[in-house]
Amino acid sequence: MAETKSTCCYCGVGCGVVIEHEAGRITGVRGDPDHPANFGRLCTKGSTLHLSASPETLAARALHPELRARRTDARTRVSWDDALDTAADKFAAIIAEHGPDAVAIYGAGQLLTEDYYVFNKLMKGLIGSNNLDTNSRLCMSSAVAGYKLSLGADAPPCSYEDIRHTEALFISGSNTAFAHPIAFRRVEDARKANPDMKLVVIDPRRTDTAEAADLHLPLIPGTDIALYNAMLHVMLWEGWVNRDYIDAHTEGFDALKKIVREYTPAMAASICGLDKNAIEQAAQIFATSKATMSMYCQGLNQFSFGTHNNSALINLHLATGQIGRPGAGPFSLTGQPNAMGGREVGGLANLLSAHRDMANPAHRAEVAALWGVDSVPATPGKSAVELFKALKSGEVKAVWIACTNPAQSMPDQALIHDALKTAEFVIVQEAFGHTETCTYADLLLPATTWGEKDGTVTNSERAITRVRAAVSAPGEARHDWAIVVDFARRLGTRLGKGALAERMFSYASPEEIWNEHRESTRGRDLDITGMSYTMLEQAGPQQWPFPEGASAGKVRLYEDGVYPTPTGRARFVATEHRITAESPSAHYPLHLNTGRLRDQWHGMSRTGLVARLYSHESEPLLHMHQDDMERRRLADGDLVKVKSRRGEVVLKIQQSATVRPGQCFVPMHWGGNTMGGQGVNVLMPSDFDPTSKQPELKHAAVQVEKYTAGKSLVLMRRSEADADGNLQPNPLAVMDRLRQWLPHFPYASLTLAGRNSPVVMLKARGEELAPELIEALDREIALDDPTRVLSYQDSRKDVAKRALVEGDSLTAVRLAGETKAADWLADMMVQGHSAAAVRQWLLAPLTQPPAGQAARGKVICNCFDVAEDDILAAFRAGESLDGLQARTKCGTNCGSCVPELKRLRQSVSN
Structure with a gap:
């Protein structure tokens, strides 16, 4: 087994990781004890990174370039030459007819600094437009x-x-x-x-x-x-x-x-x-x-x-x-792993390299000289919301989306989906081919991802870390920077700038790109001319500024009270209270606040591949205060329709003491790939800050009402490891097959459960459960052979149950009409030794779980699989927190669950 040091690809803390790999496969991950951001610690997401790179996850990867000639056609596999030639032809034709501002790039804070740099240089230097923005606009621009x-x-x-x-x-x-x-x-x-x-x-x-x-x-x-x-x-x-x-x-x-x-x-x-x-x-x-x-x-x-x-x-x-x-x-606190690096290279529509000001002619001239072009444009490009509005209106004709998923993450999702449908040409450069945005790709370009990439990132505390590849890329996936360099040369030829493009994009390695970026910082506030790849590899992460000749970077800034303003003084800003973009009203009486879950990250394109990361909160839930629930005659687990001025979603509701009366909360991670409709962000307004252009993704005014229409449906399919250790059937392939049916249901939740033998679970409610729809879904989870399945149906009681039992394990289940036993059955499937009890239940007119049996409840400690009900029972029996941790080890590994363990102990004490 070999080991490679790299970084975590989730939040901006920038934790160092040690990737364990063997025979070209990532087999494990642990925290890097030498990294100054984490000293060996990892959270639940970071400590399961290797599971997001398991063989099963290839089912979710984009592996080959794919192209479709018309929007209604399926994409077909093409060569890289055909893919990039087509992209260059499309961009060149649009630029020739409509000008450089008719094309745009939308990137991500997950890109490495080297990737960011060449994207920025391509758009602002070669094409001659500032229409390059990223999802950092959504989280860090303010x-x-x-x-x-x-x-x-x-x-x-x-x-x-x-x-x-x-x-x-x-x-x-x-x-x-x-x-x-x-x-x-x-x-x-x-x-x-x-x-x-x-x-x-x-x-x-x-x-x-x-x-x-x-x-x-x-x-x-x-x-x-x-x-x-x-x-x-x-x-x-x-x-x-x-x-x-x-x-x-x-x-x-x-x-x-x-x-x-x-x-x-x-x-x-x-x-x-x-x-x-x-x-x-x-x-x-x-x-x-x-x-x-x-x-x-x-x-x-x-x-x-x-x-x-x-x-x-x-x-x-x-x-x-x-x-x-x-x-x-x-x-x-930076939200993404390299939003800081993107800011350093000028990777937003209003920024230039090395913290230069786009409005400053001298700064623009410096960048132009560095890149070897006559000039860079002075007018800021279109920020994220502006860009997609321009796509919808036709002002922008083509967009290149890299390493991000705006069809889940942007506000006002109806607008975003309409924009992507309207666009003349959409390129999506992505490692994961199952994202909501990939649906709209006219050209899909497969990119490398965590464990395969080589370059640098900068975390929240200005520390630059080397990112190293542990394994080769699967299929035909290529590095983001390499794709851009290849495209730029082809586009340059078509724009009559072939020689210029060859000079501008002559890079053969990410280090060459980084060295150019390093030189662009000379004399700037973020001067890193004293760093090198070799230094970062030998001495570890370094903080900027670190100018040439310095022995170390600066731990903190402004110790001398001198600030990088024209006067050298910091500025007090006259700030006045303003109301939110939307205020509650008689029709939309509740504040809706959005935020994050402990075990999921952003749009779940990666964390959503790992079954155990669903166990803390297993599906999208609306958290609401007891008073507001009683006023609406709602109970835990009821379905509710949440409606804003832009759209609506149907979710389960959960009583919560974390929110005040008049407010409710929903996590932002859930999109159209995991739930009915276009996801949570369909509710959020696209109003944005006039200075930062950051949209108000945190808050909306909503109404909430009970949803009772239609009938309930639950499908579950269990996977088990074969002799070679591969899960059969591949749970991610099963999820992908079921995903196509989500639009049939106003309420739907498509998730995973379990650990070693994961269970794919689709919970849904439809206006009508037509027999042909149920038959189609049965086929997706191997319940279509009447000679192998157990069936029970009682139309009078609205009970329909079908199951596949193999050996002593419940392998697949479908419940229609009445689904109250779904969570209990999921637990039985995860445990894999429940055939006798389940057979008896399936062939009886029961809808509830058998007496004395219930689901475990949510898992608090993901590292050691310790559930909330077991923790509360221990505290009620008088066990101390120290005793619980000694017995179960909960909270002794990554520590992510420690705050919740303390809260549960306090709740019992009260």
């Missing part, structure tokens, strides 16, 4: 704009090291325990080492992060600016501002002071739905602690005023001098 507006550059001033030095940590708009679990492990360690450290969490929901807080401020969604202005009001009143720092290192304070005089704690309390005493307490903790640090993420960014949300929080740091020293400063 953080970028906030840093630039307040501090002068997109440069997070803090490091993970500061967590252990802080005396007061404010986590705002982030469920860090779920979204950045390894960063939260550092918070837990810091509090253990310093019991006097204060944790304040600002979040509408009482998340696991909030449960751990000394003070939780459950504000109404979108009222952050009012809160921060009121906190500054208190600081001014009490004399807690640092006038020396303000006078020496900032500007604009007097204008802000005039505004915040109006934001009394009482006024803010009425806006935010908070106790004014809690606002005053938060202000005191922030201002009077020896070192105060803030960490924040989408809860600040994803609003139509996200830039000012960021700046309002940074204002507090500047006013109190809580910046530029150990344990103090505003720290934006």
Whole structure:
């Protein structure tokens, strides 16, 4: 067995991993003990990365270039030459007729820095348009704009090291325990080492992060600016501002002071739905602690005023001098593994390489000289929402989508799907061929992914890490940068720029690309001219800036109080409270908040391949307060229709104490590949921040009503390892076959269950369950042979059951009409030793599980498969948390479940 060091491909914490591989296959993964981001720790997602690269996952991979001549035709396999020639012909023809702004590229924060760089150079240098944007627009652009507006550059001033030095940590708009679990492990360690450290969490929901807080401020969604202005009001009143720092290192304070005089704690309390005493307490903790640090993420960014949300929080740091020293400063937690690297190379429609300003002629000239072109365009390109609106209107004719899934992740999904249908030509460059966006690909280009790629990424704390390939790419998949380079040369010939394209894209390796990017940073705030691939391989990750001649990168920025602004001073930004893009009304009375699950990531194109990652929350659920449920006569497990001004979805509902009355919550991961309709984001508005262009993906106004139409249907198919260790049937192939039937149902949930013998489960409700539909679905899970299956049907009681039992295992099940035993049956299938009990149940008119038998409930500890019901039973019997962990090992591996274990223990104690 061989080992290769690389990085995790999920969130922006940037954990180092050691990939174990043998005979060209990835066999395991563990945390890299030498990596400064995680020191060997991994969360549930990172520790199961090898399972996302198992042989079964080839069923979900894009393996060969595929092309279709007309939108109604199926795609057919073509050679790489034919694929890229077709792409170059299409782009060249559109550019010749309509100009360079008629084409666009939409990329991702999952691309490596080298991939990002050549995409940017292709669009802005060779084609001559700034129409290059990425999904980082959806998560980080307000953080970028906030840093630039307040501090002068997109440069997070803090490091993970500061967590252990802080005396007061404010986590705002982030469920860090779920979204950045390894960063939260550092918070837990810091509090253990310093019991006097204060944790304040600002979040509408009482998340696991909030449960751990000394003070939780459950504000109404979108009222952050009012809160921060009121906190500054208190600081001014009490004399807690640092006038020396303000006078020496900032500007604009007097204008802000005039505004915040109006934001009394009482006024803010009425806006935010908070106790004014809690606002005053938060202000005191922030201002009077020896070192105060803030960490924040989408809860600040994803609003139509996200830039000012960021700046309002940074204002507090500047006013109190809580910046530029150990344990103090505003720290934006990056959402994606290389959103930071993309920002460094100018990978958004309004950015240029190395933090240069597109509006600055000198900066544009520097980039043009570096690339060897006459000029780069001055007008910002179309940001994400603008781009897809332009696709729908026909202003943009062709789009190249790389390593992202806008047909799941963008807001206002109806608009996105219409845009992709309307577009003249859609290229999708993707590792996974089953994503919602791949459905619209006129040309599908197979790309490499985690474990196969070579290059660099930059994490939240500005640390650049080498990414190394452990195995070769499957099929004909190619590296993203190599695809772009090959295409650029072909396009250059067609545009009459053949010689130029050959010079611009002469790269033979990712290191050559990175060296050019490195040179572009010389003299800039993110100067990395002192780094090299060799250094990163020998010395490990390095933080920027790291100029030539330096011995190390900077752990924290602005220690000297000098900022990269024209005056050298940080800027106070005058921020006023604004209402969200949508406010609740009589017709849409509820706030809907979106967020993340612990064990899933983004659109689930990778985590959705791993059965055990569904066990914590197994399907899309609407979380709602008991009062709102009682008002609508709803109970746990009921189906509800959730409707916004743009669309609707049908989900199961779950009573939750994490949300306040008048609010509800749904995770953002679920799209049209895993549920009925176009996914959760069909509900969300496309309104965006005028500065950052980041859409308001965090909040919508909705109505919720019980859904009772039609009849229920459940199908399940179990897989088991054969003699060679391969799962038969391939569960991902079964999911793919069932996926085509999702549009037939207003409510549908297509997921996996189990661990070693996964079960594919489709839960659905249809207006009518036509016999031909049920027969077709039976064929998909091998229930179509009447000589092999057990059947029971009672039309009078609306019970129809069919099952396949092989040996002592229940292999496949279909329930129609009445489906109350579905979860119990799934558990029986996962355990694989249930034939006798199930036979008896199947051949009887029972709909409920047998007496005394029920499903296990959700799994809290994924590492050791420990379920919630077992944990609660142990606590009720008097077992301590230490005792539980010693007996079951829960929470002793990755630690992701520790906050929930503590919450469950507390719930029993109360």
